[in-house]
Amino acid sequence: MPKFILGIDGGGTSCRAAVAAPDGRVLGRGKSGAANILTDPDAALANIEAAARSAFAEAGLAPEAIAEAAAVLGLAGNNVGDAVNYVRTRLPFADAVIESDGLIALQGALGDEDGAIAILGTGTIYLKRLAGKVSYIGGWGFAVGDLGSGARLGQAALQECLLVHDGIHPPSDLAASLLVEFGNDPGQVVEFARLARPGDFGRYAPRVFEYAEKGDAAAVRLLRASAAHVDEVLDLITADGVERISLLGGLAPLYPRWLAARHHGKLVAAAADALTGAVAIAAQRFATAGGR
Amino acid sequence: MPKFILGIDGGGTSCRAAVAAPDGRVLGRGKSGAANILTDPDAALANIEAAARSAFAEAGLAPEAIAEAAAVLGLAGNNVGDAVNYVRTRLPFADAVIESDGLIALQGALGDEDGAIAILGTGTIYLKRLAGKVSYIGGWGFAVGDLGSGARLGQAALQECLLVHDGIHPPSDLAASLLVEFGNDPGQVVEFARLARPGDFGRYAPRVFEYAEKGDAAAVRLLRASAAHVDEVLDLITADGVERISLLGGLAPLYPRWLAARHHGKLVAAAADALTGAVAIAAQRFATAGGR
Structure with missing residues (x-):
């Protein structure tokens, strides 16, 4: 020893x-x-x-x-x-x-208990332990995974800001607040996004929560779509018999009220x-x- | 001269x-x-x-x-x-x-006529000419734009293939056909996607159309979401009074039947x-x- x-x-x-x-x-x-x-x-x-x-x-x-x-x-x-x-x-x-x-x-x-964690940060990954056996769900990274993550949510917010700029989507306070940060120049958004790493996109995720809490329709729509991705993984995990789920990662404190009500009773604080x-x-x- | x-x-x-x-x-x-x-x-x-x-x-x-x-x-x-x-x-x-x-x-x-084009290829961009004045819509590139494009559709298909692998989404022939190409190894999908350029993703877009035509539920869902992005831009363009729209780009022959019926009468072949x-x-x- x-x-x-x-x-x-x-x-x-x-x-x-x-x-x-x-x-x-x-x-x-x-x-x-x-x-x-x-x-x-x-x-x-x-x-x-x-x-x-x-x-x-x-x-x-x-x-x-x-x-x-x-x-x-x-x-x-x-x-x-x-x-x-x-x-x-x-x-x-x-x-x-x-x-x-x-x-x-x-x-x-x-x-040492059975249960699951959902790590909701720049990326997303889920781990569950059932009868002592650990398995992973998701965690495939930004390019073709990490649905519900801060990076994907931040990316969606910047995308929304261009859709609003083009008049394809109606004006939104979230989009306006983002575009201002890029000098009201969509070209600057594109240039930022072209070089952005997942963490760079993720920095905009808390703002989507902030504007959604204020009732901004675009923010609510983006956040509901994001939460729906998390919900479908939690559905899979609970269908397997998991009774306790801890949310971890930077977005963990923000997400619960946006998740489906059926999951609220299973969320437990990390020990x-x-x-x-x-x-x-x-x-x-x-x-x-x-x-x- | x-x-x-x-x-x-x-x-x-x-x-x-x-x-x-x-x-x-x-x-x-x-x-x-x-x-x-x-x-x-x-x-x-x-x-x-x-x-x-x-x-x-x-x-x-x-x-x-x-x-x-x-x-x-x-x-x-x-x-x-x-x-x-x-x-x-x-x-x-x-x-x-x-x-x-x-x-x-x-x-x-x-x-020299008024009208619009929708270039639906690896990326997407729309141009309209009204009273001789040309304006651009979209065309912001893969990172935060190009909704409805081959690159975004192909990326969504690879993402779907990982969601199916994880059991988050039900099995689909489209997902199975993609995963086979990567040796049934989701890690290979991730590695491909990490380095993929838009054109690399775009090569998988025609397959989504192919499986959607066959009725594969996942392919239909992905394609409807993609077509909805095109539809909302066409809505904007026609609301401005455009009566003739030509679809161009590699996906132009594939898209029409997936677009909303309200647009079908305005689609014209390129001169x-x-x-x-x-x-x-x-x-x-x-x-x-x-x-x-």
């Missing part, structure tokens, strides 16, 4: 780490920059190490002792073999398991965050591995 | 040229490769010159005589100032006017093609310029 275990939650904007005793008791936490193993694996490695060292320091441990730790990392892109292999062989830990960012979030939200989930998985995994 | 006029239709797959007498009587035609001034202006220039020389040769004229011609070029991307300036100053003609690919198509389809339109504009423009 390792002397210390590490839970690591690496994401596109930051990387968080928690060092714990082998039983899962957290001793210290640390944070660093982005850990995206697909777009920049070397920066991800550096930030994973920095977050881990910082967690050890906060625990009053020598940062070099990370080399004796066994880690569970939850990372986006964990299903892309090349990136994972590159990172796995270069991690500065005694032992490490790379899981998906979704799995550590599921563990954090539900503990804990993804970092806690990573620590919990590490405690289980390495205790088992050690034959305890 | 110039001795010869040239009409040039430069597109993303080929460039066509026609040399004519100043009155518009065509003397010879030529064709060459892609003339996309945005993605490769130097190749576009080379292909514009090659098509022009080839037209002169077919007319029994010396290819060098293109230097004495006055040309009207219809080019996609004509609204992007930098690209146009780069190309305009390097054209091998005595005089040249760069217009949009849409404008020469409008002239070809309608002659001539875009190259003919470019020659006609050249005849008008340079005759006027010469003060005739």
